[in-house]
Amino acid sequence: MCHEKKAQIYSLDFIAAVLVFTLALAFVAAFWQNSMHSARSAIARNSLTYSAIAASDMLVSSPGVPSDWEKNRSSMASIGLAAPGSENELVPEKIRNFTALADKTIQDKLGLRSGFYFYIEDMQGARLHQAGNSSISSERVVAIERLAVLEGKKAKVMLLVRE
């Protein structure tokens, strides 16, 4: 003989289960939201850091295209401050032409999407050349420090890019 029992809902059990499930779901949703927010801002910062490193590389390691662009600024396809065939050895003439360019031109040529400040200082901290907006130093920035040689002496090359 088979027992044909009817189904029953134990309302108290059901309410408790729904409550626990809702709490767990809310906790997971809040955690997920928080994680996504942190991940999104970290990814944006990483992408900015990566483009700042690439821009600093372009400046200290390459002579630019053409390699004598400083003689005719309008022919410049890409910026670089290094002597041809000599990475990290900066050419004063290139630097002077670079700092005379409009900020927007530099930003576009370096592939930066936000404001920047660039400077070169000697090992005693005296600022020798600069370009861009110096006021961004007080904001949230990604700072890339590189070392190069300028007129036979070591020099620090700094590139600050606004977040």
Add this chain to the structure above:
Amino acid sequence: MCASEKKGIVFSSDAVVAAVVLSLFAVSFAFLSAKSSQESHAQLLLKKQAGDMLMALDKTGGLSAGNLSELNSSLAQALPAGTGWNISLEYYNYSGGFMLDRQESAASGQASARSAVSAQREFLSLSNGSVRHYGVARLMVWKG
């Protein structure tokens, strides 16, 4: 046959869907966590700074001179604050083959194995236009 005596069955498609959804969740979480990690860029920059340092030391004659106290002060001054280093220099003579002539090394402290990166540069030490030594410089740097 009555309903209560039916055998239970596993709905395998439900289980597969659940497993797929769980895997997607785990993979996307791991992917985003990895992508948002700051570590790789910090290491990349540190490696570039180590390369810059060796290049600058070579071009300003620091490597060929091999004066350790000067190298130490150059490194302390030029590397970003909070960066530790360990530099080793090897000088070779060449007569039918490379023979190690001397070896120098200096360090600012104990390397942090987790974050240390290194760079290497080969250089020439010249005297009156002729090669005195063939050198290899290795610089290990780390943060903290």
